[in-house]
Amino acid sequence: MDDHDYGPNNSNRDFALKGTALELFRDYWANPSYGMPGVPGVFARVPLGDVELFLLDDRYHRDDDAAADPGRTMLGAAQLEWLKGALRDSRATFKLVANGSRMLSDRPSPESRGGEGWHNFPRERQAFLDWLATERIDGVFFLSGDIHYTHLTERERPGTYPLTELTCSPLTARVIPAHSRCARCP
Template sequence: MIKIRCSILVLLLPVFLLAQKSAPLVSRIAFGSCGHQEDPQPVLDLVVKHQPDMFVYLGDNIYGDSKDLSELRRKYNQLKAKPEFQRLKKAMPILGTWDDHDYGWNDSGRHFPLKKETKELFLEFFEEPANSPRRQHEGIYTSYMHEGNGKRLQLILLDNRTFRDDLRIYRGELSHDDKYFYPLDYYPHQITDSTMLGEQQWKWLEGELSKPADLRIIGSGSQFSIAYNGYEAWANFPHERQRMLDLIKKTRANGVVFITGDVHYAEVSKLEEPGLYPIYDVTASGITSTWLFATPNENRIEGPIMENHFGLISVDWAKPDPTIKMEIWDVRDNQRIEHTVPLSTISFK
């Protein structure tokens, strides 16, 4: 019996050590989403110019939209072959999560039949190590810990596709509201048996949020802090969004800031919740994509920025109360958003 226990321990030890490994502290994280593989991507060269510590892809990294895997592979290769992508890759580490179009199909969730196969293509593109925990569980959620000078920055990348239940189609539930000047696609679930992240990922996330960290940047393809707008967002699963807020409260996780993509413009949203510090959500969506209009969002405090852009979070760790600067830089290298908050204002008192 003891022998068996020991061998299990030996087997689990490398996984445990891998999970505990932390990288040096970082202070500048760039991010973006929604890049079409067929278009030139000058935003990537701009990212290189700004010299962040890393670049985080937040989904729709290619427009796959195919049930033909060779087609998806061809599109990943198209992005990989771009000189500007190669320059980005040479200049800094590249991390990522996915959204619907690189997962495989517009607005798709857990019923997408090729999700195991598209996961392999995703991990191959991001050169995920063979021993990565990401290869050992369903979905692509993951986390990274950066540590130095007594400070810890945690980067959590969620998978809001593999486990997500079907969206509820909008069927005219709102009698008349002039603020929605466009056709609505979805309406929030009213019952709580639907999920965004799935139990396995929720359980893992609780473990992650329970680890000590000063600042936690959570990447999600879908926007987190925005108000309901009839399109894809966490707002379509209000009980799941509440579960996230409750989990942050339960774990007393300090310094949570979301970075998100998907919508083809940039904005900063701020979600207020009793008993919790404000949850900021910096959306950077438009490496190449653009949209004609921004939807109403009463939680928006900055933006929208409709031109192509990337996002940047910079932390001044040297200050007694470190500052978190949230920025959006457009493709012409103009700073379009700057919103700075002290870390103490996004921490429990």
């Protein structure tokens, strides 16, 4: 879910109308499920033959991107454990992890925070990536949005296949050539 599907720009778990946003999402999106018992949100698992979608909710439990707490979270502990269990249990060849914010990209850079994405939650992201490598989960591909142009990220991982993320928002967005720089783009 993108922040604008949830509430104001860059909304997080502090959004006062998050319960209303969840109700409206349920009214308009035919997810097979919405979170788990006792853990609200719009995350769900969708099997499609030899492909399985893992739809994440990066808003309902998200801490403020700029918070000083190094243990801050984008997904929340319960959703992250759900994702790990679902990926571990999946027998699909291709596991597509879809999220409203970028997952692998370090934009604007690994040294500076800015722009929305899992790079603003480095401990949570690194722990997940380490877990993914340790568990040797094959066939994982990330899909994301929120940056208003198309971007392909590849993250090399020693001893295993590289992880890839396609960021595309909106679907009609153009690709920014590597040799040029968009003044509006992070």
